[in-house]
Amino acid sequence: MKHLIDSTDLSVEEIDSILNLAQHIIDNKEDYSEVCKGKKLATLFFEPSTRTRLSFEAAMMELGGNVLGFSSADSSSATKGESVGDTIRVVGCYADIIAMRHPKEGAPMFGAMVSSVPIINAGDGGHNHPTQTLTDLLTIKREKGRLDNFTIGLCGDLKFGRTVHSLIKALSRYKNIKYILISPKELRVPDYIITEVFEKNNIEYREVSTMEEVMEELDIIYMTRVQKERFFNEADYVRLKDTYILDETKLKYAKKDLSILHPLPRVNEISTKVDDDPRACYFRQALNGKYVRMALIITLLENAGRE
C-alpha cells in the first residue's frame, strides 16, 4: 500500500494491521510522540471539511510531526486555475505525505498517479472517504472486541450516504454479519449494493422502514442524517423525519450492549439526551478517527521509506 484512495483497495490483512497499530498507539501513546519528528503532512482541502482536517492535523501533531496546507479552494492556487496535478507535484517537494480532499470524484486517485509522496484520500465528492470507514471499523472493533458475528442496523439516508456504502463493502469481508437496512423507501441502498455485495456474497440482509420493529435485534446501529433536500416534497419529509430520529423511547427496546455509531456531524437524528447513555459511541468514534489516521500516516510513511 503506497496511497490510500479507496478502502476496498485494502486487504483484510492490511486493515487488521492498521487497526492493530491504532490500538497499540492508544495503549502506548508516549512511545509514538516523536515517530514523525521532522516529517511534514500537507492537508490539501480543495473543499472545506473542518473536522476531517483537524483530525488529520491533530494526528500528525501527536506523532511529533508538522502540518501545512490550505482549508478551501479559495486559499489555494486552484482559484488561479492551477491543476490538481501541478498542485500535487509542487506540494510533493515540500511535504512527506499528503491528505487531500476535493469536490471532484477521483481527484485523489489522479493525485496518486502523479505524486512523489503518499496520498491519503480525505474525501472526494460523494465518492470515497476511506479514513471514515477505517474509523468506523476501529470503533466497532474497540466497542465489540471483534469485526464479525453481529447484527448491524444502518439507519437513515442509505441511498446517498457514501459512508454507509463503504462500511457495508468493508464489513462484507468479515464473517457472520447480519445487515438490517432501516430507511424510507425513497432512500434505500442502491441496487448495486444488493446485487454486487449482499447477493453475490450470500450475505443476510433485510430492508425495513422503522427502527422500532428491529431495535431489539441490533448489536450496532449506524445512524446517518436524513437531509431534507433528498425528498421530492415537503410533506414526505415532515411525515418521515421523526421516524429516523433515535431517542430514549426507541432505545427502550434496545440491547444493553448496543453500540450507537454516527459519522458526525449530527443535526437532530440522535437526540442529545442519548449522549450520556453509555451505548452512545459517536464521540469515542471521532476520537478513534484521530488514532486511525495516526496509524495510517505511520504505515504509509514507513512504506514510502522502504522503496
Add this chain to the structure above:
Amino acid sequence: MKIDSIQNGIVLDHITAGKALQVYRDLKLDKLDCSVAILQNVKSNKMGKKDILKIDKDEYNLNLDVLGYIDPGITVSIIKDGETVEKKKLELPEKLVNIKKCKNPRCITSTEQEIPHIFKLTDKENRVYRCVYCEADK
C-alpha cells in the same frame, strides 16, 4: 463485387455490418497515405452481412485495444506477399486509455486538462467498463 486481394497489408474481416466507418474513424485510417478499401454489407454465411476493411500497408501498428473495444468479433489477418502470415483474434481489452471519455460531470476528468481518460473492464460478460477515477460506467 470484387476487390483485388492485397499483397502486403492488413485485412479486418467479420466487422459487424455498419461498423466499418466507425472502425475507419477510430483507427484514424484517414491519416494514412496508402489505399484503404471499405467493403460494406458483404454477404457472409456466418453473419448474414458483414463489413471488411483492407489496408494496403505493411508494418502498420494497429491499435488492437481500440478494435477489441469497438467490435471484439473482428478477425485481423496480416498479409505478406499475398499470403496470410498471421491471424489475430481480438479480446475485450482490460484497460482503455483515451479511447472513451468519462461522462460523469462530478468526475475529476471533467475539469483536469492533462488527465488521461482510463477505463477498466469490470464485468466481461456484460462488457462493463468503469472510469478508474469515479467508477462511473459511462
